[in-house]
Amino acid sequence: MWFESRHNIYRVIVVGVAAYAGLVVLLRASGNRTLSKSFDLVVTVAFGSTLSTILVNRSVSLAVGLAALALLVVLQLAITWLSVRSSFVSRIVKTAPTVLLREGQLRHEALKRVQVTGDEVMGAVRQHGYGSLHDIDLVVLETDGSLSVIAARQAGDRSAYGRLGDETG
Template sequence: MDIDVSGIIIRGFAAYTFLLIFTRMLGRQIISQMTLFDYVVGITIGSLAADMTLAGSDNFWDGLLALAVWIILPIVLGWVTLRSYKIRKVVEGEPSLIIVNGTVDKQALQRHRFNIDDLMSSLRSQGAFDIADIEFAILETDGRVSVLKKAQKAPLTPKDLNLATPYVGLPTTIMEDGNIIEHRLQEVKLSKEWLITQLRNRGIHDISEVFIAQIDTQGNLYVDLKKDGPK
């Protein structure tokens, strides 16, 4: 049997391109807050894209149409659920309290088919090993468990001790893989010449050696080289 190698490559590239475009249209929620239904939709879309690659040229456009339908429907449904509370609760469900004041709600676990081993695993991932220490635990619609510990079991914070803390903020990445990100330098009001001088002071004369460089809100420069350790 002859294999249409060039046709498979072309159709695979086209399917990949269309899938990339369509998934960008879906947005990030399908990944960051994936429900069981979103998971099934994602698998189906991937299966259709694979079928498009292996299908003959006559069936390619049929597969593309089917893929478009499976992409458009979640977009429309997402638009509807954003505007309708009732439909959103039907499609996505609601979070459920499964622990209240150190007591597990067995009926809620049974209703969501969530066994005690799954619960304990989820609690440990939140740093909660003793159910008695938990004020509330909520089973989210994506299967995650959110935990609020009792006040006497919560860790101390600087605010609890009336300690002043400096502002930390997020560091700014100004170099990646040997490339200077000039617009990031402008954001932190620094120049390319300043950065090169700082690198030379650290014995770095070739910027292509730099894997990543960041500057924090206190003005401290962190440099990690491709071959050596951080400086």
């Protein structure tokens, strides 16, 4: 119940690291939109699932379950720490904001790349109370998967666009 063997804990660490890396790769392969919305949710669900397994599965000792929970915490902290300090890691685990519409014109290549439809962009524009794409300066798919809509009359000096302002058509 409390502890079976070190071998089981080592197995949790090795399999856990490999599974976590596999999760990152699979979510990344599924596209920017999926990665941005899913990664934190998947890790949160993994915590709950691991805790549940510890509580109800008699074949999982407390030590193995706690090792699994600790591993999830350590991996999450490591990814966060590395993504702040390494642009390479940051590009792997985080998405960049993507301009989907600029000055009323849909950017079809960007839409395809991030797997968003023009209808979704138009829906976001309507939800913000606009009836014409020509009233819109910019629609951005943000890193969290949400769509930001900036009206042309609200664009100001565009200083909030950051590097987005450097992109062309």
